[in-house]
Amino acid sequence: MCANHKYYQIARLKSHLKIIIISILFPLFVSCTDDEPALSDSFFKIYDDSNLDVSYNPIDVVETVDGFIILTGTELNNTDFMGVQLLKIDDEGNFEFDLVLDDYVVPVGEMYLNEADSNSYFFAMNPTTLEAILLGINPQLEIEVEVSISGINYPLSSNVTSGGNLLLQSYDPLSLETEISEIGLDGSFIGGNSYSIGPGDDVEEDIINHYLNATERPLPFFCGELSPGNYFFNGFYNYSFSLVFTDFSDAPTGVVQGQSTNAGLRAVMPLNGSDFAVAGYQFDANYQLASTTLTTGGISSSADLYPGNMAEIKPYTPTKIINYNSGSDYSLFVSETKGRQILLNFYASDGSVAGTHRIGYLNPFTFSSVKEGADNSLLIVGTTFVAGRFERISLIKIASSEISSYIN
C-alpha cells in the first residue's frame, strides 16, 4: 500500500474521529445544561399528628390566593362532637399552621371562599345552645366574622347562592321541622322557610348519630340553588329523607321522596332545567345517573330512578358531583369504594362513562370533598389511615394534564 494512500486513510480517520467524538459529547453537553421540566403541579399530601388519640374528619377545602384552607372536624377520644379545626396549607401542599376553634363543634360544609373579601365562610354549632354559628376566616386563619344565627339550630349543610349569600339547611327539634335559610355573609337572615318532618315523628336521634358517627353512616344532607329564588335541600321531610325543591313558600314546589333513611339521593348537580346528574342509594346499593329528569314541580319517588347497583361503591359512601371541563364538560362523581379507594367517575354529556380514576392502591382512603382548583386541577380532600390505624387528612391535587389522561 503506498504512502500517499496511508496518508489519505489517516486524514480520513482523523476527520471521522472528530465527528464521532463531537456527536457523542454533544448530547452529554446538552443534557447537563438542560434540566427536564417537572412532571406536573400535582401533589399528594398527608397531614400527620403525633397524637395517636386524635382522628380527623375533613369537611371541605378551598383554594386561597396563597395556598389552601382545609376545614376539618377533629375527634379526640374524650369528646363526643367533632371539634372545629382549620389547616393552612401552602401552594405546594405543605402544612403551615392551624386554628382550633374550641368553642364550636360539628363544622358544616360546604366552605365558601368569597373572593371579594378573601374570607372563607362556613357554619358550625355552639355545643351549649345548639345554635348555628357563621364563621368567616381570612387566609391567615384569623376570624373576621363570628355570628350566632339566632333561632337556627343543628346546622346540617350549606352552600352558596348565585347572589353571593349562603344557604343553610338546619333542623328545629322543637317544631320538628327542617329549615332552609338564606343567610348574608354578615349573618343576617335574608329568607327561608321550614318544612315538617312529619307529624309525631322525631329524627333528632338520627341527626345526633349523624354528628357522632360522621365517618361511619353519614346522612347525605346537602342543599343548593336551582335558579335564583329556587332552591333545593336533601333532608328529612314528611317521614322520609327526601330531595325537596322550594321557593321559600310554605309548601315545597316539588319532592323526590326517599324511603325513610334507607333510600334516597346522595348528591345532585343541576344540569339544565329539570335535568340533573344524580347519585342515589337504595338500601346498600348505589347508583349514578349522569343525566336524568327530576320532578321539580310535583312528587316523585327516588326508587323509580334506581337503575341497578354499582357494586364497587360502598354503602353510605359520601358522594359529590361537580362539573369539570377538560376540553368539554364532564360530570365528575366522586365516592368511596368498598375497598376503601376514592373513585372518580367522569361522565360525558351524553351519559357515557368518559373515564375513571382510583386513589388508594397502597392504603385505605376515605373521601370528603372535591373542588376544582384555579388551574383546572382537582383538589380532593379525605383521609387515609397512617400505619393502618391513625386517621389523617390527605389532600390530593391532580393537575389538569394528568386528569386529561384519565378521560377518553
Next chain:
Amino acid sequence: MIQKDSWFVSKALFLLLITMASGPLQAQMKPDKNPLESFLDTQFWLGLRMGINYSQAYPETRNTGFSPIDYNADSLRKSYDDFALPGAHMGLEMNFYHNGFSASFQPAYKRSKYKYSSLLEWRGESSNNRFETRYDVEQSLDLIELPLMIKYDFIRSGKIRPFVMVGGFYSIIASAQKEVSIEQIDYANGNPLRSSGGSTSLAVKNAFQNFSGVSGGIGVNLDYWNIRTVFEVGYQRSLTSATRPNAQQNELASLGETNDEIFLRDLSVSLGFVFPFRFIDQQFKAY
C-alpha cells in the same frame, strides 16, 4: 446552585474533552512524521466490560412522606446507608487509542442500589400509648449508562500499561424498583410488641429521571495473548438529580415514604476484555 455548577462543570468537561481529543490529532498533522509509525500508535479496541458497583444516595433536598401538624418535619428525615448494597453492570467497551490517549465509550446496562430507613412515632395521653414504625427501603435503579471517558496511559510500552481516566456519563432510567419493609412496635400492653407491618415492592420508574455527571478513575491494561484485559476502579458523581421533581409525591406517601432529591455517587470496579481491530493494512499486528 447545583444546576448552575453542573452547567459550568459540564461545559468545562466538554471543552477539556474536545481539547484532549483533538490535541493528538493536531500532532498528527506534522508532515515530518512517518505516517506508518503514526498509524502504529493508533488502534481501535472493542470488547466486553463488566463489574460491580456501590452507590451512595446524596439527598440535596429533603422531602417527607407526611406533612406534620404538631411536630417538626426534621424528625422524619431519612437515614442513608452509604455504599451499602452491591450493584452490577455489563456492557461494551469501545476504545480508540492514539499516542497514549484513548477515547473510550462504555455503554452498559447497570443496576445501582442504595438503601435508607426512617422512624415514625405516635404517642397518646398515657405513657403506654405509644406506637412506632420503622421503614427500611431498598431502592434499585436499572440504567442504560453511556459513559465517555478519556484515558491516558502514563506507561505506553510493555504489557502492563497503567492509566488514568476522566470523563462524563449520561444515564437513562430503564426501570426502578422500591422495596419497603415495615416494622411496627406497639407499647400498648406495657411491653414493646414487635411485629412486621409487611413489605411492599413497587415499580417507581416515574419517580426518577435520566441524569448525567462526571466520572474518573484509574486502571491498568494487561496485554497478554492477543487480547487486552482492562481493570478499572472508577468513581462517578451525578450533577443532575436522579429523582424527578414533583413526582416524589404519590401514594407511597401514605406509607410515610417519599423520595428526597437524590444525586448519586458511585464506586465501581470493572474488568474488560477488548480485542484490537485490524484495519487499513493486513500486515499490521497490535502485538
